[in-house]
Amino acid sequence: MTTSTPGLRPVPHSIGPSHRVGDLHITEMTFQVPLAHAWEWSHDTPFGESDVYGLRDETVDLFARVVTHTGDQAHGAPEKRPYLVYLQGGPGMPSPRPLADHGWVSRMATVYRVVLLDQRGTGRSTPLTAQGLVARGNAAQQAAYLEHFRADSIVADAESVRATLTRNEPEKRWATLGQSFGGFITLSYLSFAPQSLLHSWMTAGLAPLHASPHEVYESTFDRVAERNHEFYSWYPEDRDRAVRIAELLRRENIQLPSGEALTPHRFQMVGHRLGGNSRVHGLHYLLESAFAEGDQRLSEAFLTDTHHDITFAGKPLYALMHEAIYCNGPGVRSGWAADQVRTSREDYRSGADPLMLTGEMIHPWYFREDPALRPLAETAEVLADKDDWGRLYDLDALSTNEVPVAASAYRHDMYVDYDHALHTANSVANLQTWTSETLHHDALANDTDQVLEGLGTILRETGAITQLPVDSDHTG
Template identity: 45%
Template sequence: MSTTHTFRGMNTTEHHFELPLDHARPAGEKITVFAREISSTKHEDPAALPWLLFLQGGPGGKCPRPASLTGWMAEAAKTFRILLLDQRGTGGSTPANRQSLPLRGDAAAQATYLTHFRADSIVRDAEAIREALGIAKWSTFGQSYGGFCTLTYLSIAPEALERCIVTGGLASLTADADTVYRATYRRMAERNTEYFDWYPRDRQVLGEIVAHLAHTEEHLPGGRPLTVPLVQMLGQFLGGNTRVHSLHHVLEGAFIDTPGGRRLSDSFLAAVAEQADRTTNPLYALLHESIYAQGSATNWSAERILEEFPAFSPTATAPLLTGEMVYRWYFQDDAALRPLEETARVLAEHDGWEPLYDPAVLAANTVPVAAAVYVHDVYVDRELSLHTAAAVGNMRVWETDEFHHDGIGDEGAMIFAKLLEMSNEER
């Protein structure tokens, strides 16, 4: 059953699809996948427009909940009907979190269930939805992890695709998790240097915070003890285009004088809590390393590779800030993840991951693909992305140093328009 609303210049229709948990067993267990259709009221007949499927970043992130047409969506709505897909386990789809996963049974059963939540299953969900909506072909727009899903889509069902647009999401087709994290740590170290060159005083403040925590107990607003690794998670700001400068506002107000002496301020503690919270997207922590896994276990890759980069060690005097890495302590420290600690261990040790990409099919690809590769992207390495671009047929790349990983959050309309035009160019 679908429900339609019209407000602030857009039509929205909510769709719920009953799909197989395992597409190899279509008669087996079913899950619900939610998607929201968006179109502009400026079109007399939105039903006549071609479709654009948006593949969200993540893993484990729900699609945007637009209250009006802005940014890339406003630009896309000039040409397309947009389908915002809540990838399985997220948003309005059947949930997968600390509350629902125990229904599966023990940790092994939960982990087995979650092996069906990677890009290959997401793409097969999309294919089932496309067929259910009676769409012959559609275009896709993949941001970050959505670009990973795009490469899987091009591997599995290229005949369903009119064109593909990718921003900050050309995954390596062959690199294992260790290779990816080595590149990530190097990029993050460079970004730390860049940031602290802009704001030298912030490096001193970070050292003061680390020294303060060595002798003073602090707690986040929900009561969670503050640790140095939690402070390091502020490095997620560094992946931003303009958002990076918001980190300075956090650090400049880190301390406050109180009757009990100098303490970390409530505003600082709230900022750390916001970056550290995985309550709404636990799949990010559970499945993040698996998006790089093909045929072998990841075995907590980011944590192991950390040993090769001692400047990121929490025992350093002023440790570098981390980014999109996942560590075992997440599942010991975070109340939203703690019940899933054993499930996370089983997933980290799982060595039966299926291939996500078909290099031969991608090399012969004829679907027009236009991809933005961000030179200084700290999360999707430029060199690995360009290697992938060279291995995929009919791909055009716009390499730019103007934006970072979340560029579409700042200049989404321009970026989308440029890539759409590139995808329409004759090869």
């Protein structure tokens, strides 16, 4: 049964300063919303723990930047353009900060008023910290608070922002652009508040609606292994380097600049760089720096860069809630699914040759070995064992969706399995898929022209848009 928003009203808000970055005009805004939105989703018991732990009256500050393009290539007066909210990947990552008037933000801002919303707990939106979370009480109390940081709550936040921004507008709906986890949020939006959407762009974010967390990671580890083999075919010398590094870490107690030990399995985490065409070659430059010439020790530069790659300092929300994004409703338990799959595979042992570098999977030993996460170890266990999550999607609503959706799916995406993505695409009415054999998870930022033209053409052909986003070098 579909449950939708009962007409959310504008929320308290303030308008901050405005700035210019080239041809981009950027206005800062802050909105105050409830921690636990008092409207029904398809949860069985959405507010039970909130009532028990006194969370119902808490509020969250949401920060957003509204970006418009004022250059000659922009279309129509800024105040006449529809709003588009960007749903960031993650979970637990802030919205991008515009650094120049080019790239996908600039292009979208030629035809939309782009809302770069920091999702709750990230950036300037009541940021979640390990220290602040611990101060809330025991692990059960912390988990009850964290339950309000999933896609359903993010959609409710977005609805409050939309109602506020469009309060004096003739068009009350807006468009969405969801990247990675932002695509998961889009599917929640289409499930519970489709009446608020003009159309949706989705990039590398077709959530696995029909797969358990364990099945998701079985596919993920397969894709990561394929990417490892591809990387080692480009850089055969790095296969030997990676094995040599792991062997050294098994023999010796080597510390990172922060003073914590670098274990072989933590070193494998640098494989997150394999997940995109814009950063994969950076992995080679990291590995080639591991040993100073003629030196059997790991270099200071390598240890410094590796620490930056593998710490969760400043981003505990990602580590705590990552597997929870795959738990759609009561009876679904993550149970450290990634760790279960990895443990069952010989090719991912830290002594294997070739050494399989890993991606964004979360393991329980993170919370023992990373000082930034140690205070949250018990909370992570509570979340991994939790099996009474609320629902994130309404499959019946998605099967009758009327909102035009254009979604990209990349055959070799390391983080969103292609087969699961197509199964999801076939379950959502009015959704058309644009695929690629060569693009990867970071294509929106790295291959902007291809992605926006591919998806934009679909939306234009459906009549959802009339003009493709353009930049100064491309007239669309």
